[in-house]
Amino acid sequence: MGIPGLTSYILNNSERYLENYMLHDTYLVIDGHCVICQLYMWHAKCNCAFGGDYDKYAQCVREFFGDLLRCNVTPLVIIDGGAENKKMKTIMSRVKQKIEIASNYTFSTQERTKFFPLSLTKVFIDVMNELEIKHARCVFEADNTIAAVARSLNCPVLSYDSDFYIYGSLYIPFNTFENNIMPNPSGNGFVKHCRIYSIDKLFKTYYGLNQTSLFLAAVLLGNDYVKQRTFKKFFNHLPQIRKRYSTEQHRKIDGILHWLRRRTLNEAIIGILSRLRKEERKNILNKIEMIMNSYVDAPLSVLKILGFSAEVCFKASMDNVSKKFKFEGDIYNLTYEEDEPTEAEQSDEEEKKDEEEAASILEDKQLVSNESLVNNLPAWFITEFQQNRYPSYFLDVIIRKLYISRAQLEDPTSVSTLFVALKIISVIYAILISVNKSKPSLEYVTRDMNRGIQRYQLEYCDNILGCKLPCLLNLREIPFVVRKEILNSTLGIYNARDINEFPSNWMLYLATIKYWIDQHEEPSKLRCHIYALLFAMLFNIIDCNIGTQFRVLAKFHQKCNKIVEDIQRDRQTKKYQPQYPVDTTLTAAVYAVNVDDCFLASRFFISNFEIDRKLYSQPKKYDISIIHNFAEFQNCVIHTDHLNSLLNYPYEPTKLSAVYNGTLLYNLCSNFKKRDNVEAYINLILQNSASLLHLFNTLLTKAKPLLKTALQIKTDENKKQKVKKHKKKEHVINEEKEKEETCEDSDEQEFYDTSNSFSVLGLQS
16 A cells, blocks of 8 residues: 655664664565566666566566575565455556556656566566465455564565555565675575564654554555545644654654554544544544554465465464454544635645546446455455466456556557457456356446546457357366367467467467457558567577576677687588478477577677667657557467466466567567568578577468468569669678678677667677
8 A cells, every 4th residue: 555755754764663684594475566566666677668678577586586595585475466446546546647657758768767567467477486486466455464474474574565664564675675695694595684674663762652553643644545635634733743854744754653652542533533524524434444454454365375284374364363443432523623724725626636537437337345246256266366377457357347457658649559459358358257147348447549548348248259158157167178269269360280380388479479460450560570579589599598697798798709709710610501401390490499509699689688879869769659569469468368377278378578578679670670671681680590590480481371461571562662772772781791791700799780770789888
């Protein structure tokens, strides 16, 4: 949730509230949603402007967990589930804000504002599965469960959410985590230096304060569920504490804590309600009770998902039993004093404007009971949801028949990139909602053409190609071949041979490319995007052979120049001319790739992982149309993955960090748009890496029947080209070839393509 100003209030007085701590040999409960974002913001060093450098982010996550494991720390990651009713207006307001940010985002914006890519959580979960990190998803809000699990295991929480200053668990603020690990000074192994907070420190400063009154303080200070202005009349009468604090909010925090420490809970509630009109009191009291009880209501079923025994789960549940707060006093016979409106109150109307606009989307939406519908879901579905096999919005769709789209960087003058994935979303919805007796249309919220948010309807349809979709209740009883056929039909795969030509880890990705292409009236306009997607699939093959540490050309030259020179010299001496079979499988072509070819091809790939410096001096070169099309594709990828998981993985899931780097794809697509013949250009790039060239051409051969005419150059387009232009292009290609051959004997070993503006990055590194 988060309490405004509380984090800075504590950190500004860190010598009083925090103490140095060496983390090692313990459990660590991790606020998954928070750490996913914090790692991206402060450690991953990704380019936000290109839609997601997922390989770099995945490596950052591996290093984060690797450090913890070396310190003998057992991470327990808990992630938020479905949105709760009380938070819906806040969510809608934030979506509107993010869409506005995205609509005005430029290349230079990423220097000061981070924008989270669509599949960040998926990549984080993929890495956890890879490293066998224990993780779980709560059914709803996770914060209270995170704190309760930490208390039951007597271990700290890692987060950057101010709520954890009041929960009563040990708490390590993420920003106090040092980057490196150090040898343990008192024994074997390593430690992670950080700072830790205990609520007892706060109680010593504000003597008389207790856990329950802290929950009330959180209500008064405002969070995602209630705005601080709700209690503006109370604040008008709050005694001012004569201490120097940097902000008005810090003074309020100090004043509230001092005020609460001198009162019982009932006295405090009376003091708050007496400043409200009689007709307001019941509604405000209900909010106070709801929010205070949300802090103590902590389901602990995730302990079983995390692998703990039944005995541990039972003990934790017993230790966590708390009586819910219910005010029993008379709220109507309190003395009321009316105040004159202040300037701050008058300005509240402006603050409400955005909220009301976002909330209007929900006007006709019945916010039904969460529990009533969740209890009707199959046990296997809830278990798999808690195992992080499904996204959190699955529950929102089931409970509210509402899907709120994530904002992406896209062209605000074009329709939302969500629309391209609606066929997939429709099938997901039909299966999820099949447990309900009524089958209403799905309402979804996404960006409109005015850079605002709009609610749309997606008609309910429970059949595909004339066949009725299965019910969620018996989905796990449906044969594998039927589940696979549902996915194939959704993606437009009508001939299994087209997809069976690919290795299992590429099948779903290639099928999604086909689906994305099919949604366009003129697929040939995506030709350069498609070549970029296919060519970029090689970068993970290279990483697997030479390592993932090379993403900057200067570092590659420093460490690998001699290796490249030795390879070139050896091949020249031996007159290296490998031969590969024309008719081969893709799997065989992948295994045939050799390390030397990867080193030789790396320079071109690495130069395209870097930003074209001209984008800094010429912002208009930032091509939002390229970003938009790849954003469409990402929407297809993520929703295809969600349908695949719901159908219990008829295909091996796509590991996005192995195939998708937004910066690389943007650079490749921009480069390919300058070429008349992209395939000839790629053959030129890979001419000295025969095994990679063989792999790419094999991939093209297998992919073309699936992608049909999307890679074809229209004949009439070729006829429009003037002879002079063809000659000029031929001269440029010959010049590129000459430079590439010269490069083999050059001391600098630079690849510089005169028609490729991105290749100059290698010389500037």
